[in-house]
Amino acid sequence: MNGAESLVHTLLDGGVEVCFTNPGTSEMHFVAALDRVPGMRCVLGLFEGVVTGAADGYYRMTDHPAATLLHLGPGLGNGLANLHNARKARSGIVNVVGDHATAHLALDAPLTSDIAGIARPMSHWVQRSASADDVARDGREAIVQARARPSRIATLILPADAAWSPVTTERARLGPVPEAAAEPLDETPLAAAAEALRTDGPGTLLLLGDRALRERATRWAGRIAAATGCGVMAAFYGARLERGAGRVAIPRLPYAVEPALAALARWRRIVLVGASDPVAFFAYPGKPGRLAPPGCELLPLATPVHDAEATLEALADRLGARRVAYAGVPRASTVTPPDDAPLNPATLGALLAAVMPEGAVVVDEAVSTGRGFDALTAGAAPHDWLTGMGGSIGFGLPAAVGAAIGAPGRRVIALSGDGSAMYTPQALWTMARENLDVTVVIFANHAYQILRGEFAGVGAGEPGQRATDMLVLDRPRLDWQALARGHGLPATRVATPDALADALRRSFATPGPSLLEVVLA
């Protein structure tokens, strides 16, 4: 057995069963090992941002890390933006990054670079295997890191000679990696949260993030709210929010500063469960960075090291709310907007809520078009909602690839601005190659629309011609039908509600991927 085969065995033994890859010469022995060691699902991405974003989407749906295979420093560098998003989402990933054979490093060949230096800002753990004999130990530690609680990004640098040399010890395989346990809950914050809710429920907000956004946790939050009159909200970004008709209403904190301030203005205290002190995305002249009102008390109850569901259950118990009934969100109308209605964020949200199939996984990179979707889709058939946690666009299409692989049998709906989709359009090819059940909806407004608002918001005034040219995507217009077909996907262009509803329903009923271009301007 060589080092590469030892690593593939180690990954499989550790429960890492999917590898998103974009290899080069230094990774050829790892690629060969994928042939010789059965069991790994290997998925090729044609750009490293697809590979890392897919690993994020896969983790979000499975709570299990995938591996990535990346080509030295430049390959890893191409994947960093989506590793940043994955890190913010607390998605566990094992990156395997090939490197030159150790003796070759001294020659400073063209692809030589500081791989560990490139890896470190987006990795919690970085290790270079010194020899084939070390690969199993290092690989196992990478998996332990990726399966920690909260999960971590582990980057294992695999020199070509460590991959191709035979393993000379007995330690080529090290066996399974146990599931990391949550940290036990502290009594003091639990008692403080219970006391606050008991004495001033209507002045208290439960702000949920991380795993507190899963349905079972939200049910406890719903019971606590029903018993105490407290509010329940989700942080603006959530790795996976399980929501929809019949489930507890969990409105998301708005993105923009003024509506976010307004949403939080009335609370005297905020109990944080998997969420952190809410802050604005950016600084704006004259606006606060922290969103909680002055004087509002913050009560941190559980962080991602804790079990959010057990925390909320314990809190419900203290409040005598174990058996309290809560009202689920009523089912949204299944009637789509009339065909003569304009396609705008309001009609698009209502239409989506009307036709979304039960069990759908929505990957939301709809940016300005999707701003109102939260309220409008709250009563859609039960579904999961994934957002790009790190604010780095180009997350949506790759994450949809990983989500579809992690949740087979469920329809993935990737909602994307046209600007965002152009960062990682190669994901479309992987959807076609793997025949993934993904419906890609491109909101073609031919602009970086959100930045037009941000331009004014930061006090930059009115954009002139040169500034405007940096914010619009005209000259030429992108042809999404041609782009989709070029990547192997059937595509439709729609400009009216009926056409969109028909195209969505057809796509949901047809196995495999398709792309709908929604013409908004």
Ligand SMILES: Cc1ncc(C[n+]2csc(CCOP(=O)(O)OP(=O)(O)O)c2C)c(N)n1
């Ligand atoms: C990696 C990265 N580069 C640039 C940005 C800045 N940025 C934020 S939104 C945006 C434009 C999004 O355009 P689009 O997806 O078409 O959505 P729209 O704003 O038109 O709704 C840009 C460039 C970013 N967030 N991440």
